[in-house]
Amino acid sequence: MALKYKHSPIKWRAVFAESAFIGASILLAFGLQDWDEAKDIEERTLIALCNVKSELAFNRVLLKSDFMPRQEGMLRLSYAAVSQLQAQPDTNLEEAHFEKMLLRESLRYSAWTLAGESGYLVYANFQLATEIGALIDYQQDRYQVMVDRINTAIMDLKLSTVESSLDYYLSLSAMIEEWIAQTQYLEGKYDALFEREDFIDLTCED
Structure with missing residues (x-):
């Protein structure tokens, strides 16, 4: 005589609850992973900007x-x-004084390059970022060109590749005047940047 087995009814409520729990766990895991990634990106972005700010x-x-x-x-x-x-x-001019005026230190932008x-x-x-980028572009593409021209003009005088003449010093004076004008403009850009609230609010460790 064949035995008859009674199948217990499927507890659909429990199945749905378990499935929902598993689904929620998966979503939570993905959410935590996304949160960790977002937090990591935020921290690394702040570090990059702080390096730029320091520079x-x-x-x-x-x-x-x-x-x-x-x-x-x-x-x-x-x-x-x-x-x-x-x-x-x-008149024989003392040219050694100009050699002392050669720029020994350059403006930096390596932190901005690395951040990019x-x-x-x-x-x-x-x-x-746009404001900082515009400042760096001007500093690198225009201002540094003028600095190089000034240094080259003084080095040419030191090496006697140019004649120490009235025309030379008139030309040098004009270059220095232009350099001063560019410096004043660049200084204004720096001052405006350092007065921005979003720049001030960059909380960087010293």
Whole structure:
């Protein structure tokens, strides 16, 4: 005689509850993973921006404490040379003073370059990143070109590849005046950046 087995009824409520629990666990796991990734990106983006901020702070101090006083000294020397040569064309000028005016330190932008290469600038404040980028572009593409021209002109004088003449010092004076104008513009850009609330709010460890 064949045995008859009684099948227990499927407890659909329990099945649905278990399925829902498993689904919720999976979603929670993905959510936590996404949160961790977002947190990691946020932290790395802040680190990149803080490195940029530190470098810009260095540049700002260098402009005010080194470049600008150096420019004033160079311009005074150049004006004095022009006056002497206009009064006495055969005057032998002391050129060693100009050598002391050569720039030894350059404005930096390596942190900005590294931040761009890392890809984290994509997650940064767009307006702030755009403002910093415009400043760096001007500093690198225009300002540094003028600095190189000034240094080259002084080195040419030192190496006697150019004649120490009235025309030379008039040209040098004009270059220094243009450099001063660019420095004042760049200083204004730095001051405006450091007054931005979103730039000030970058909480960076010293």
